[in-house]
Amino acid sequence: MKKLTAIALGIALSAGLAGCGKQGEPPKAEEKAAMADDAGTMAMPAETKHGKGTATVTAIDSAKGQVTLDHSAIAELEWPPMTMGFAAKPELLKDIKVGDKVAFELDWDGKAGTITKLGKAQ
Ligand SMILES: [Cu+2]
Structure with missing residues (x-):
């Protein structure tokens, strides 16, 4: 089961990266420095970005706390x-x-997004 979980996580991360156009970009200098620090401390990623947009909900998994959005730019x-x-x-x-x-707002840590606000668009 551990192996399967790791594979599933790898696929999810690859899909997320490809989906957000980050694949293949070399890390910025500040991100490299952050990674070096994180290797020793397992600290949270240094930079979390906040964004907002509108979307149509395409899937909801309340039990897992996940929502899939067809979002605008x-x-x-x-x-x-x-x-x-x-x-x-x-x-x-x-x-x-x-x-x-x-309408929603999210925090993006470079790998995964977390919804911080979500409500029906007017
Ligand atoms: Cu996206």
């Missing part, structure tokens, strides 16, 4: 429109259903 993160998964607390998902148009 996010200027703060230099992302084009795409469909991708995010972590989200169950209480953010309770009034949302598949097909809803939503």
Whole structure:
């Protein structure tokens, strides 16, 4: 089971990176320095970016705390429109259903996105 989990995680990370256009970009100098530090301390990534946008909900997994959004471009993160998964607390998902148009905010740590605000778009 451990091996399967590792493979699944690897696929998820690769998909996330490819989806957000970061694949193949060499790390910036400051990120290299952060990685060197992290190797010893297992600290959280130094840089978390905040972004916001609008989206259509394409999947919800409340039990796992995950939501998949077909989102519009996010200027703060230099992302084009795409469909991708995010972590989200169950209480953010309770009034949302598949097909809803939503406005959201997220934190992006360079590998994964976490929804910080989620509500139906006006
Ligand atoms: Cu995206």
